[in-house]
Amino acid sequence: MGDTTGEGTQAQVAADTAVQAHEPLLEVDHVTLRFGGVVALDDVSFTLNKGEILGLIGPNGAGKTTCFNAITGIYRPTQGEIRFQGVRITGKKRHHITRMGIARTFQNIRLFPEMTALENVMVGADAHHKTSVLSAVFRLPRHWREEREGREKAEQLLEFVGIRHRINDMARNLSYGEQRRLEIARALATDPTLLCLDEPAAGFTPAEKEQLLPLIRAIRDRGITVLLVEHDMKLVMGVTDRIVVLDFGKKIADGPPAAVREDPRVIAAYLGVPDDAA
Amino acid sequence: MRSAIDRVRAGREAVGAWWQRAPRGVRWAVLGAVIVFFYALPNKEFYQYLGPIPTTGSNFGQVLFTISIYVLLAVGLNIVVGYAGLLDLGYFGFFAVGAYTVAVLTSPVSDLNTQWPWLVALPFALIITMVSGVLLGMPTLRLRGDYLAIVTLGFAEMIRLAATSSEFLRGQRGFNQIPHPPGRYADGTPVFGVLDPRPYYWLVLTLIILVLIGVRNLSRSRVGRAWVAIREDEDAAQLMGVPTFKFKLWAFAIGALIGGLAGALFAGKQNFVNSQNFELLNSIIILAAVIFGGSGNLVGAITGGALVAYLVERLRGVELFGWELYEFRFMFFGAVLIIMMIFRPQGLIPNRRRAAEFADRRREVTVGG
Secondary structure (H helix, E strand, O other), X not given: OOOOHHHHHHHHHHHHOOOOOOOEEEEEXXXXXXXXXXXXXXXXXXXXXXXXXXXXXXXXXXXXXXXHHHHOOOOOOOEEEEEEOXXXXXXXXXXXXXXXXXXXXXXXXXXXXXXXXXXXHHHHHHHHOOOOHHHHHOOOHHHHHHHHHHHHHHHHHHHHHOOHHHOOOEHHHOOHHHHHHHHHHHHHOOOOOEEEEEOOOOOOOHHHHHHHHHHHHHHHHOOOEEEEEOOOHHHHHHHOOEEEEEEOOEEEEEEOHHHHHHOHHHHHHHHOOOOOOO | OHHHHHHHHHHHHHHHHHHHHOOHHHHHHHHHHHXXXXXXXXXXXXXXXXXXXXXXXXXXXXXXHHHHHHHHHHHHHHHHHHHOOOOOOOOHHHHHHHHHHHHHHHOOOOOOOOOOOHHHHHHHHHHHHHHHHHXXXXXXXXXXXXXXXXXXXXXXXXXXXXXXXXXXXOOOOOEOOOOOOOOEOOOOXXXXXXXXXXXXXXXXXXXXXHHHHHHHHHHOOHHHHHHHHHHHOXXXXXXXXXXXXXXXXXXXXXXXXXXHHHHHHHHHHHOOEOHHHHOHHHHHHHHHHHHHHOOOOHHHHHHHHHHHHHHHHHHOOOEEOOEEHHHHHHHHHHHHHHHHHHHXXXXXXOOHHHHHHHHHHHHHHHHOO
16 A cells, blocks of 8 residues: 655645746647647647746637647647646546646536535545545545545635535535536645636626636635636736737737737737727 | 325435434434344244235245345446446346356366365355456446447357357356355254255345445445546546546446355355356346436345346236236336336436436426526
8 A cells, every 4th residue: 555645745836836936837839739630729839837827818719628628638739748847748647637736627517416515526635545445345544534634625625615505515506606616626626736727707797707816816826826718808817927819729929918918919819809998 | 196206205305314314323223123124034934924025926035035136236236337327238247257157166067176165166256257347347448338338238148158158168058066155053954055045045135234334335435436426427537536447447346246246146045057047138137126226326226126026026926817927027027117217217216316317307398498
């Protein structure tokens, strides 16, 4: 039986590096992804620095979610590679990528609907647990220790995202907004260094979007780097440190929100007529 | 009709809620009473007071043994289908592997001619069924849904055909003189004899209780959560760090192990194993039992397994208008399943989650959305 000494260090690293800016955490290096004749990502390169909130935006079909899926191991790039903390992750198994410290949420919510909120988050916490079938059948000490630890972590995370009171409710019975928050809690339970949020405000009312901003900042304040794919310009502009803009699978801009907002190529491709700038 | 169903559901939920709220002592007392009841059941002094429940056409002890084997199989298959959501149509194949391993290792007519005692052969039977589960799972668990169902169906047929046509497995001639489990009473007569089926039933019942404790522990652990997560959304489970392949393989292996145990017990009781014991129909019946009882729920799976086996035996020797009802058992059985699927697709005692899911679907249909 192995030990768990390796587990704590990752969270430790995450906490320590909250302040170390400009150190690349994730490097997307000349990634091209083709589906048959369709080029979904065309030679895209960008880096994500430790401790920042990076927005990934672009019009529909620009390749945002594809890029996301390449990072989390769902798609394998046709060319190029993706490195996380200097380690190549292209071609690694999905659950290994998660254990290395990349967690994500989904644009169309994908919880485990027939599990409770608590159980959903505990599945995330289990990513770093090692209870085997034998320790579970015979209820060995490791089982009890990890159950208790996972439960405490889950309770604390549900508190953090603000749905502690729904802890024993089925995920499917939660409201839309609560489900989105539960997804974030579940992803955080895997102890990520990088959290990828795929349109976390999709379908939200303006009031709900307003409440999401402090949550995203609070996540960053925990020392977690955030990659945010989002449609809502106001939200992206308000919360991100830097923005990468994709259009037709190509990167067309990369910089601080203010600069990106003024970039004529971005305006042409994405914003069209700048009606909200008026 | 609906209101009747709703009333049954309300009643069940009331029982469930009562159980959740009941103090620990009361729960243990009820559980103890249930266990005592089932241990007492095969004694004539006890079951003669139970009215029409005991079977008339066959020895009730023997029937109870058959039922207990079905229950064990249903509990095993429930792990694979109910928890992990893997549609396995060839589960009975593992029962066959368990029974044949015992037969080959113990029977004097076997080519191996090892003639081991039953108890020595048992662990080998369990290991070999588990290995066969892993071997079947390794290439096939990358498939999903219908594809997996077809491959497992093929597996069960392969086992049956191997048993029928291989010289080593002796086809229809089969293996006889398979030894019984060990043990003697104080006066020297064996506990597990030829005439009295009750000790076998008690043995299986005891093992069922042990298996249930293990399965319950598993279901309330990291392993059980991983299984349900895989059933709910395999991709999301993977992305949350669940090594899905590993846990699916475990579900298969543990399911196979329990199936193999049932097979080994069957062989030890029956004394004789041949290829006719392993019709494909059995796989379907066990699956139907799990779905009938309520997939994903332990009590449901047990009830399903027990009812399916019991109803078939209960029909034996019962005549209606001069027809032996037993002859129509599968037709009757099919009709019950069809009616079930129309009026209660979540099974008799559904998993509370499944129940909610089905209730929701009904609402969606009525809302039209």
